[in-house]
Amino acid sequence: MPKRPTIIKVAMPVPLDRLFDYRLPADLPIPDIGARVSAQFGSRRMTGVVLALAENSELPASKLKNLVAVIDTTAVLPTSLLELLRWTAGYYHYPVGEVLAAALPATLRSGKPAEIETTVSWRLTEPGRGSDPQQLKRAPVQQQLLQQLQESGEILNREQLEELSANWRNAMRGLVDKGLVEELRETVKPKPAGEPVGGPTLNPEQAAAAESINAANGYQAFLLSGVTGSGKTEVYPAAIDRQLAAGKQVLMLVPEIGLTPQLVARLQQRIAQPVLALHSGLSDGQRHNAWLQAATGEPLVVLGTRSAIFTPLPRLGLVIVDEEHDRSFKQQDGFRYHARDIAVMRASRERVPVVLGSATPSLESMHNVASGNYSLLDLTIRAGGAQLPRIGLIDMKQHSVHDGLSPPLVTAIGERLDRGEQSLLFLNRRGYAPVIMCRDCGWIQHCPRCDAHMIMHRQKNLSRCHHCGSETPLPTACPGCESTNLKPVGEGTERVEQALAKLFPAARIDRIDRDTTARKGALEQKLKAIHDHQVDIVVGTQMLSKGHDFPMITLVGVLNADQGLYGVDFRGPEHLIQQVMQVSGRAGRAEHEGEVLIQTWHPQHPVFQALMTHDYGQFVEAALHERQAAGFPPYTNFVLLRAESTAPVKALAFLDQVAKIGTGLAAQYKGVQIFDAISAPMEKRAGRYRAQLLVSANGRGLLHQLLNHWLPRIENLPDARKVRWSVDVDPVDMY
């Protein structure tokens, strides 16, 4: 008989990339790998995850503590998921304990039992519905509860009752005994009632795409691409159904803003099994239950944003990442993982197909197609016979422009109004004006905490920094020369909205950006208004470009198309073309032909030439060539080391030391290049001075080996505790 393991190696939720040994006292059961344990860690008690069992420890017995408790009888993290998480921790060079903590719902992180919580609520019965509360005069609490139930839609849960009366429990029992109320116990999300609704019949292309996915045997990666309106999303239910019918589970990731209730409802309509939506709006309890329900292995779909990639799915059959080019799949702080990349790795490890969908795929994915790693499923037919919109460029050099609107664009909007059609204006800049300037001395209002201008918000009557959120009242006089001749320069959505109101006084104009949709449900409400043609002209930021179709919009105007084109980020052109194509896709579905007018100072730029001909492939080919020539991803692999400090130069000086150590090590790693540490493009942000150090490599293997030697040396630098620093593997932006 094997000896009872006495040492348990535990990953703790602390930023220390090692395991901690604990003794297993005789009165505790032997935990599974992947089970949670409770342990004293320093002066605190914490919940950790068991990663290994051993018979002895390297540490002297005096340092070992006993485990306090074994929380789970079986692993909360299935083996395959646990292994994926360990791989992820290694790949992103982030401490395992923190990676595991990030994967667990808050309830399990804090040590709650891994059991689905039944939520109890109370509902009126048929007699209860017709009963007159006055009959319960002698039991005032019962009377009150009955009345509340009748008024508030016949059903109340524990929290609602708690608010009504401290003494509701006894009274409720009374009502149940009288047969007026019944207790409901909801455990898991039930299968939807009613038969799933069939979608439109797939066209031959869509059917062939679904067939290819369904024919995959084991791991295979697909890039499902096709112009907006080609019905990419019709392919998913067909592939999902096949998996569910075989008793498998499906994981579908969507961008953060894309997870609207409508999307969930639409998918649920088509599918006979539960669709669990995982998004930031869930309560801890809802997340807890959904996570555990997925872990049971029953056939269902998990539909979620970035973090849903870590949902346990023991019977995973298919992974889908919709809008795979979207940058919200990359976490931008702390544990900087890329959910799309992990999705591909997860599918590969679990030997299931993965589908990446996008009308404007990332260059990384296009490169994977070219190199044979992904199979391309290309949809070329626009559903319903709709035409692609006409694209026109407006050369800003040829026109005098007022409030950001060129005469040809104004004319085009006027034509739409005359015909009773809608226009959409895309401007990726909130507020009234991005600059507030003194006309007499040239002073510009800067953010005190960032290297940035303050943005004028006229409606709220204040200036705001879009990088750190600091606010001041709108300046009335120049602090330098005391002139009151202050002028807003440039335009944001607010100014354009106002200018349109002047130009078209009779038009119904609405604005969609973070300022006008902060209230919960406001975005949905506005989108519905557009859909119902309550609005003639919409002005908005990129919020508009995601996932909503407006058949009555026949004109899309792109106002400041050049933004980011010649910027510091080498992905600028890629993001620009994706954004313009996505927003163009909103125009002219079905019977109405659409037109897109792009205002630019650089009409000859290849991005616009590709847009004119709807030739994304042409752009990709040219852009990939450029990336290759420049030694940029996807032909090389980037890691960005970042640092920030409250005092100027400290972060940069720290990264200089880091670079020195790295350069010494890198001699042994061929093809790894360490650049000089530089100040970040916007050095000061929210009061912190930031610097960065770029590392590029021809292969991942050597790069990770280097980091494995390098990072511990960085941690040991005395200054490592005086600055904030982090590692960003495969950074998506460089500032």
Added chain:
DNA sequence: AGCACGCCGACT
């Protein structure tokens, strides 16, 4: 990251 321990300034 927390949290404790530790050694120097303005207060009941």
Added chain:
DNA sequence: GTCGGCGTGCTC
């Protein structure tokens, strides 16, 4: 005389 500032060291 103490409360508390944040430097530095550790967590099985």
